[in-house]
Amino acid sequence: MQIIIHRGTHQIGGCVTEIDSNRAKVFIDFGSNLPGNASQEASFPIAGLTVSDGSQSALFLTHYHGDHVGRLGEVLPELPIYMGKTAKALYLNYAQRVHSANLPLIESIHSFMPLDTVRIGDISVMPLMIDHSAFDAYMFIIEAEGKRILHTGDFRLHGFRGGKSLHMLGRYASDIDYLICEGTTLSRETAQFITERELQHKAKILMQGCPYVFVFCSSTNIDRIAAFYHANPPGRLFLCDQYQKEQLRLVRMYHAKYSKFYDFQHLYSYAPNLDERMEKQGFCMIIRQGAVYFQLLQRYQGRSRVIYSMWDGYLKGNTRNEALAAFIEPYHPIHLHTSGHARPQDLVRLCQTVCPKRGLIPIHGEMPERFRKLLPDRKIIILQDEEKLQL
Ligand SMILES: [Zn+2]
Numbered sequence: 001m002q003i004i005i006h007r008g009t010h011q012i013g014g015c016v017t018e019i020d021s022n023r024a025k026v027f028i029d030f031g032s033n034l035p036g037n038a039s040q041e042a043s044f045p046i047a048g049l050t051v052s053d054g055s056q057s058a059l060f061l062t063h064y065h066g067d068h069v070g071r072l073g074e075v076l077p078e079l080p081i082y083m084g085k086t087a088k089a090l091y092l093n094y095a096q097r098v099h100s101a102n103l104p105l106i107e108s109i110h111s112f113m114p115l116d117t118v119r120i121g122d123i124s125v126m127p128l129m130i131d132h133s134a135f136d137a138y139m140f141i142i143e144a145e146g147k148r149i150l151h152t153g154d155f156r157l158h159g160f161r162g163g164k165s166l167h168m169l170g171r172y173a174s175d176i177d178y179l180i181c182e183g184t185t186l187s188r189e190t191a192q193f194i195t196e197r198e199l200q201h202k203a204k205i206l207m208q209g210c211p212y213v214f215v216f217c218s219s220t221n222i223d224r225i226a227a228f229y230h231a232n233p234p235g236r237l238f239l240c241d242q243y244q245k246e247q248l249r250l251v252r253m254y255h256a257k258y259s260k261f262y263d264f265q266h267l268y269s270y271a272p273n274l275d276e277r278m279e280k281q282g283f284c285m286i287i288r289q290g291a292v293y294f295q296l297l298q299r300y301q302g303r304s305r306v307i308y309s310m311w312d313g314y315l316k317g318n319t320r321n322e323a324l325a326a327f328i329e330p331y332h333p334i335h336l337h338t339s340g341h342a343r344p345q346d347l348v349r350l351c352q353t354v355c356p357k358r359g360l361i362p363i364h365g366e367m368p369e370r371f372r373k374l375l376p377d378r379k380i381i382i383l384q385d386e387e388k389l390q391l
């Protein structure tokens with residue numbers, strides 16, 4: 001049995017991990033590089049994933065962010081792909097909006113529910129739902145030949161549902177041999193780390209100070225949208241567009257029965273016949289780049305608050321998105337965001353809970369060696385891309 005991280009040992013994003021039992025192969029994620037990553041997106045021949053025979057392998061997706069699913073279009077046609085049920089529905093709706101060429105492929109994805117174990121040959125994969133800035137995201141316990149591996153995907157413990165994660169891991173992720181763990185925040189010195197609940201509180205204060213609020217955030221960061229939804233003062237409209245409304249309807253359909261937090265009952269899809277009510281009642285509106293939003297921002301310029309609730313990196317440095325910056329910066333947005341990735345102290349808590357017997361393998365981070373300083377008593381196995389680790 002072996003583990004190969006084809007990409008992601010020394011970078012954030014663009015990850016693909018292979019776990020090979022000699023009889024079957026399980027791949028975790030197949031993402032694009034983050035914008036600004038200088039390395040080329042060259043073709044990626046990986047046996048069982050993009051070339052040769054895919055009949056004894058499968059691809060499991062931790063979540064729908066581009067740095068985990070961006071290269072789906074290159075997989076072998078017969079390869080089964082798995083992802084969470086709600087995540088698939090949200091990803092499909094998004095793909096329809098952007099007219100993705102991968103639409104038939106995404107429709108064909110097999111979906112699972114938390115704790116539904118899937119068997120691929122002699123390998124079993126159990127999904128554990130965790131908290132991340134993508135909804136319905138998963139860690140996986142991969143088991144074969146008596147070895148157990150926990151792959152964290154992207155996760156955090158400071159979100160609304162993060163607190164339950166350690167309890168769940170304590171229950172299910174016992175007897176783990178290898179922990180493949182994301183380390184995004186070990187190199188992002190400036191990462192913002194307020195909790196999602198603190199963010200909701202700050203949003204509430206900002207909204208109390210101004211009746212007209214625009215929030216620029218990712219359409220698939222459902223917990224963030226829920227934070228603004230619940231921070232919106234009573235009597236004010238909560239607005240988005242038809243696509244965003246459908247995203248929230250899907251979440252409501254699958255999750256409102258478990259948590260009122262996702263009920264999203266009082267939503268309006270913007271249309272000009274709401275202009276008068278918006279003016280009178282005040283509103284919070286979830287926006288993206290686009291002509292309709294441009295007009296509304298112009299109309300309310302000088303008497304509204306614009307909140308930028310995404311990663312700062314999209315507005316600075318080599319990851320700056322010029323079109324996004326040109327759209328949002330004229331309105332001097334207030335930055336209100338928190339990371340979707342585990343804080344360093346939470347990486348320690350995770351490792352103390354899981355106690356991997358044979359070592360921790362860093363992934364999804366630019367400075368994997370920092371795990372050694374963070375966890376001096378643990379064995380840290382730093383791999384290179386494509387290196388084979390025999391178990
Ligand atoms: Zn990621």
Ligand SMILES: [Zn+2]
Pocket residue numbers: 063065132133134154340
């Ligand atoms: Zn992610």
